Amino acid sequence: MALDEQQFRQQAQDWLTENFPPSLRGGRFIMPHTQEEGSSPSADYLLWKQRMAAKGWSVPTWPSEYGGGGLSIRQAEILAEEMTRAGAFNPIGGLGIMMLGPTLLEYGNDEQKARHIPPIVRGEVEWCQGFSEPGAGSDLAALRTRCEDKGDHFLINGQKIWTSFAHVSDWCFCLVRTDTSVKQAGISFLLIDMKTPGVEARPIELINGVSHFCETFFTDVKVPKENLVGRVNQGWEIAKRLLQHERSGLSSQRNVANVEQGLPHLAREYVGTDDAGRIADADLRTRIVQHMMRQEAYGLALKHRNAEIEAGQDGTAPMSSLKNLGAGVAQELNELAVEILGHAGTGNRGPGFSNTELELTSGWLYSKCFSIYGGSHEIQNNILAKRELGLPGA
Ligand SMILES: Cc1cc2nc3c(=O)[nH]c(=O)nc-3n(C[C@H](O)[C@H](O)[C@H](O)COP(=O)(O)OP(=O)(O)OC[C@H]3O[C@@H](n4cnc5c(N)ncnc54)[C@H](O)[C@@H]3O)c2cc1C
Known part of the structure; x- marks a missing residue:
């Protein structure tokens, strides 16, 4: 019961x-x-x-x-x-939980689900996402990584970029081109074992000094046919579904920002208090409160979306607006935190700063990417304009 x-x-x-x-x-x-x-x-x-x-x-x-x-x-x-x-x-956690798992549950065959889902649930296998390429970011369907049918296997040649954690991942879910005569309809969705000969991941250093993503090269990589998800040339449909899971995961995660509860506390510590015990800077005080209200509203919007899904409605429609809203709220949070730190927020490594200060400054630098990854802010607005508002495409 x-x-x-x-x-x-x-x-x-x-x-x-x-x-x-x-x-x-x-x-x-x-x-x-x-x-x-x-x-x-x-x-x-x-x-x-x-x-x-x-x-x-x-x-x-x-x-x-x-x-x-x-x-x-x-x-x-x-x-x-x-x-x-x-x-x-x-x-x-990881990309297996946020993106591949839910997609595989929908599009994978029984063998693929039985093989890949349980290790994801247990956190035993790390996945990376091989979508973006030089020349195929926002215009993802322009991707060129070639996939040739060699009878008993597929042969992959090409390059991906911005592949988060590729250098430490066990597997990659990857979009490849199986037909060059059409755009979206010529893409397939493959699962590639990162240990396969011919796969090379080269880390790229980010603005905050961390190296979490890579250029990933595929040179004559042989992939077993059983690693194709869905049908040949069905990859675009599957990728769009996966991107919805990505946006959904990203927006949910941002609801739990690490310094959220700590902003007033942080401000009292670094900016000081007035005679009434309030944060000394009245303008900052107002902006912190406004931010907390926006955060609350965003949390409620997420709950509303969840309730819609629970009630059997299509919960994917508001994903683009939630992604933009969540990114904006999280970026505002990081901006405020670094502003509060004052000169203590000017270093993201090296001596002279506490661990919290270094972490907050590094987090602020990293937060710049919230409106880029998972489809940029402008692309989400394009999707909203077209699908939700019914405006004509560009
Ligand atoms: C931290 C981070 C991690 C990432 N991880 C991964 C990963 O693991 N796997 C992966 O495959 N990719 C990953 N990406 C790549 C990410 O998906 C792309 O950066 C993103 O889709 C944008 O593509 P682009 O960088 O090529 O920018 P471009 O497509 O070159 O866009 C540049 C600018 O032009 C704007 N623009 C482009 N086209 C339009 C248009 N039609 N209308 C209006 N504005 C437009 C964009 O909004 C953007 O501001 C990651 C990115 C970041 C920042």
Whole structure:
């Protein structure tokens, strides 16, 4: 019998009390490969990961058949609320969870789902996204990476760019050209093992000094035919669906910004307080409050979208506006944080700054990309104009 909301909330609370190691309270997901060299996750982190994986709550709404939690969207919301209350976090993440998993559940065949979904749920395999190419970013369908049918396998030649974490990923979900005579209708969706001979990922250093994405080269890479998702030339349809999952994942993530609760606290510390105990700078005070209201409104918009999906409506329609809204709110948050730091927000590495200061400045630099990746701000506006407002295309 289905649990009512209160019963489920109680069940989630009990499970978290029993299973979430208190030493991890207030911690966060660590991408396995962003760990400092030589360091490894604590025993409690590994235990928490293993318990979440076994429970399937790393992907609460995925079907239990493939290791997911089998929860409704509303139950997943309740679980997220209870995890926040407990100071807990999801120790399993990455592109497999955010993008490939939900796409494969829809378009993959039984063998592909059985092979790839459970390791994603358990956080055992890292995936990267081979979509963008030099000359094919916003105009993604202009991609040229060639895929030739060689009878018993596909042969891949070409180059991808901005492939996040390609240098540390096990697999890549990749768009390739299978027909050069048409644009969108000549693209296919392939799963490529990054250890295959001929795959080379070269890291690119970012503005904040971190190197998280790569140029990825494919030279005479042989890919087994069983790694084709959907049909040959169905890739554009699948990619559009995956991009919706990406935008949805990005907008949900931004609802949980690390310094969100801390802005007033940060301002009191760095800007000081007036005689009434308020943040000394009245203009800054107003802008912090306005930001918190926008953040709240954004959270409510996400909830509304979730409720629509739960009710069986097409929840994909508002994805572009949510992506732009979420990016804007998160960028504003980072701008405010660095403004509050004053001269302490001028360094993103080196001595003379505290860890928090370095992290906030680095986060501010990184936040510039929120309105680029997953489809730029302008492209989302184009989609909205065309699909939602019915305006003619450019
Ligand atoms: C941090 C980060 C991580 C990324 N990770 C990945 C990844 O893992 N895998 C992957 O495949 N890609 C990844 N990308 C690439 C990302 O998807 C592209 O950067 C994005 O789609 C934009 O493409 P572009 O950079 O080629 O810019 P361009 O397409 O060259 O666009 C340049 C500018 O022109 C504007 N523009 C272009 N066309 C139009 C138009 N028709 N109307 C109005 N304005 C337009 C754009 O909005 C943008 O401001 C990542 C990007 C970033 C920043």
